[in-house]
Amino acid sequence: MASLKSTFNRVARDTEKMKRGYLSEYFIGVAAKTLAATEVDPNTSRGHEYQGVDAFREFLGSPETKKKIDVTYIRLEDDELPLRLELDGTWYNSRKNQPHREPEYRLYYPAAAEEVVRKARAGDTLFFCKPKSGPLLAMSCTAGSAIEQQLFWLFGLRATGDRFDDNKRDFRRERGQELSFTARYILELIEIEAIVTEDEWLDALLKKFGAEFPATGIFSEFARKHAPETSVRDDPDHALMTWIEFEERLFRTLERHIVSKRLADGFMLSKKADVEGFIR
Structure with a gap:
């Protein structure tokens, strides 16, 4: 009997006439990067920042002063239920006092987010996902895991370096993935309900x-x-x-x-x- 994964792939490929809806109906933008120890390992750094995320200014803006935003921190594992905390974060220009240098925006996460954020290890993958409504999703998962590969496929991204620069999608300019059964299954894992009708x-x-x-x-x-x-x-x-x-x-x-x-x-x-x- 064929594996469930291969069955999902064939259903997604073979039922073109049934497909309705696209990611662009639910999301503004998404990006992925590899996490560094300085972002998640307290033995390396006491900081509480996601770095290398400056390219997400395209979706979060470039405020002159520190800006509090709603953030849902999510940890995804292949064989465990997702961990999630609905908190906030601070989006700010880390070079505000260096006018001779280009701005560099980072996301500061509060101590309360450590319960989820520090489940990640250096080398894991971080996804930033901005829905059309609701908080920013900051999702981490183990490099090479099934859920990582599913999210790469869903959002049309790839394994990459430690910055968002060349690994992001703007769903204001493209439709993104069609919402097949496979796509909706993955979205449900991060509690996004995509309703598709006939x-x-x-x-x-x-x-x-x-x-x-x-x-x-x-x-x-x-x-x-x-x-x-x-x-x-x-x-x-x-x-x-x-x-x-x-x-x-x-x-x-x-x-x-x-x-x-x-x-x-x-x-x-x-x-x-x-x-x-x-x-x-």
């Missing part, structure tokens, strides 16, 4: 089920019947992933319609707040 199927869904959710078995049967053609006998893993992919898109399509209609109608029943309806 809007052209909405009329068929409403004709079949009306504006309400059918039983799970019935809905799954409908999705399998209409999913892109795949061979269960020749490649059961690929068939299963294709069905899952298509069923999720159909569910999101119907869900969005039902929720939008309910919001438009309001949550009032006999002039009273319909709490149960809202919860459902």
Whole structure:
């Protein structure tokens, strides 16, 4: 039986007609670099700074004075749940008092972030990721790990040196990765929910089920019947992933319609707040 990773790759490659959405709908920019001991090892330095990140000024700006920004610090391991702390950081020009030199911006992380930040070691990879809304994501992972390779693939980056300069993506200028099942799976690991729908199927869904959710078995049967053609006998893993992919898109399509209609109608029943309806 094919590995789950190879199955993901084939589903991402072979279901072009189902793909909707791009990273640019969720992110402004991303960059990656190799961490130095001076950034994360207290035996080397007592500093609390990410260095070599000046190129991220393109997304965080170049403030004249120190600027506090919201930051979520994340440590990702292949076989463990992600560690994350929602704190802040200070974005500042470390050469402010050296007017004869070019500015160099760094991110100072607070002592409270050590619990996550110092899980990293020199040589690990640091990703800065700026969503369209919400805090900066400062994510570290072990060099050569599966999650590192997944993030490189997702964001279109590569293993590189200790600076962001030549290893960043600006999603204001490019669409980035299409949000296949594989891409959404990786995004879920960093708690980014990318909802992708099959809007052209909405009329068929409403004709079949009306504006309400059918039983799970019935809905799954409908999705399998209409999913892109795949061979269960020749490649059961690929068939299963294709069905899952298509069923999720159909569910999101119907869900969005039902929720939008309910919001438009309001949550009032006999002039009273319909709490149960809202919860459902």
